[in-house]
Amino acid sequence: MVEKWEVKILMVDRLTDAKIPKIMRPLSIIYLYALYQLSWLGTTRMKVLNPLPKSKQSSVGVQVGQQFTAMCNLSRVKSESGSFNVEWERTIDGYTLERVLHHIITPNEEVFQYLTEKLKARVHGSYLNASISVLKIKPALLEDSGKYFCSINGVKSLTITLFVCKPFKDMFMDYKPKEVEGAKVSINCAAKEGYPEPDVHWIAAGNDISQNAITMMKKLPNKTYQVKSSVVVSAQKGVRYVCSIWNKYIENLLVDWVLPLPGIKVSIPYKEVTGIAGNSVELICEVFIPERDHVSIAELGLYWFNKDSNSKEHLVYSFVNEEENLIGQHPRYENRAFLYWEDFLRGSPDLKIKNVSIADMGEYICRVKDKETIIGEDILELRVAAPYSDPVMTYRRNNTTSFQDVFLICHTKGGFPLGSVTWLSSNGKDLTSRSKTVMNLSNGYFSFKSGLHVSVTEGTRFTCVISNPWLADNVSSTVTFIGD
Structure with a gap:
């Protein structure tokens, strides 16, 4: 059996942005074809749909299984008796009218008549704010797609084209x-x-x-x-x-x-890199050139950029025409950023940054150019952590005649990012919820002072643990009470 396909050649406006737009704006043969069908509909089925008075028109889409809601405003229609006869109708097969809901409103009563048997279980009507007739269909099915009309006292007031998607x-x-x-x-x-x-x-x-x-x-x-x-x-x-x-x-x-014909590929294997403040860090980038490509890596230009919070790019380092090129380099990276020529020739233009600080954090772009043409790039995020100092434990007796009532103090400083303090007893029980911690930020680094009120006996041990979320190793300090 031969399959039947409807063939359409799309004619669309040129997009001004390389990205996929949120809302496409094509004026295509599809739409011209639809307009033609509507004009044909008006000339061949006039007895069914014409005359169509001017009414408010709109299109709406709902996903199959969800609820379709339409509202018809009665306040625009004058009724001396205060009664309204609201008819909700829709088209079937694009042209045959079918009643969906009959809404009768009088000063003394309100009646809904559901006139379509197959819709009866899914159609609901309501009267909102004493001025709006509401039609609801739930769940909406594909066959519910079509035009819906609301007529108030015989005058069409609303036309909605529903697409159940x-x-x-x-x-x-x-x-x-x-x-x-x-x-x-x-x-x-x-x-x-x-x-x-x-x-x-x-x-x-x-x-x-x-x-x-x-x-x-x-x-x-x-x-x-x-x-x-x-x-x-x-x-x-x-x-x-x-x-x-x-x-x-x-x-x-x-x-x-x-990607039918791969070209030069630039990739960064580690998308997040954590450096230690004051130390050097290496940002790894890999450049792959297909065997059939006659371009030598020495003919390419390599650039490393830092992107700030405003998405502005700052040159960190560049290697062009087989030599270092620092024209336009951001002053913050002067004498701190470099790479090895041998690494570049091997396809690994890894960037080294000395004496990193919190100010160096952000996104870094490894970009390769052939003259002025960008042929590949990739991006990573650099985080800079500062280990907290080993915590110093002190204590204060609240009762000079007894060694049982003690206030412990744990102090650490110089860390980044914001860490946490945990208190543990001799048997490993977490006592943190009983402690009070004060944090301070100075020159971009955090310090902690945490206090814990405990009762102790001889041999009791307490540990203060400082954790840094970007570093695997914690620092801690322990105090043991052995009596007077």
């Missing part, structure tokens, strides 16, 4: 042939079981190439769609081809990409 799933991308160098490549993008028909967009190297795509929609027996889209390109080295499937009514987006 099912998100597409199982997105898949592939390309042929696999050996692509110097050849045309067919890239395919597919997803299944979604509703309604989505917008399909293609982006390559920041450009919208959707106008070159052929997109096919197949309607499945369960009334959902299967979508397939393909584009034929001359694969470019290092260029990703991104496919997006977008349902604008519920803002559901699926995105995937393929």
Whole structure:
């Protein structure tokens, strides 16, 4: 059996941003086709839908299984008797009118009549604020999609186009042939079981190439769609081809990409690096050049940048034309940042920073350029920790005649980031909840003073533990009471 597919060639506006936009703005043949269908509907089925008085119109999307709510404002209609006859109707198959709810409101009573048997269990009506007729359908099913009309005392007051949506799933991308160098490549993008028909967009190297795509929609027996889209390109080295499937009514987006012809790859294996204040730290970056690529790593330019909290980039170090280039280097890194030429030639342009401090924390970008063209980059986050000093334990007797009532004090300083204090007794019991801790911040570093009131006997031992969340090793101090 031959499968039937509906073929559409998408014609879309060029995107001004390389990123996938939140709301697509295509003026495509899909939409022109829809306008044509509506105009045809008006000329061939005039007896059913015309005349259509001017009314408030809107479109709304809900996910299948959720609740659809529509409200019809009665305050805009004058009624001398104070009575309102509200009819909620909808279209079936795009043109046949079907009653959904009849809402009768008089000064003395309020009546709801559910006129569609198959909807009766899912339709609910209400009267809000004595001026709004509310229609609710829960759960909404795919077949509930269509136009809904609200008529008040015979005058159409509201038109809502409902799209009950099912998100597409199982997105898949592939390309042929696999050996692509110097050849045309067919890239395919597919997803299944979604509703309604989505917008399909293609982006390559920041450009919208959707106008070159052929997109096919197949309607499945369960009334959902299967979508397939393909584009034929001359694969470019290092260029990703991104496919997006977008349902604008519920803002559901699926995105995937393929890289048919890999180029130079820049990657950072450790996305988070923790340095110790006052010591040196190494930021590792790897540059991979495919065997077929004739570019020598010595011909490339390597740059390390630091990105501040305002996303502004500051040059940390650069290596261009086989030599160190520090023009434009941020003063904070002067005589502190360097890499080894031998490492660069091996494809590991690892950055070394001496005497790191808290001010050095942030995002660091390893970027490789071929002349002025960025051909690859990756990013990591540098954290700088300062170990807390070994805590000093002291105590004060509250009763000079007895050694049983003691106030313990634990003090530590010079740490970063904010740590914590834990009190332990001889048998390992946590006494922290009984303590009181005061924290102080000075010159960017934290200090703690924690106190604990205890009763002791001979041989009793108490331990104060200081933890730093960025360091594995804790520091502690213990005091043991042995009597007078």
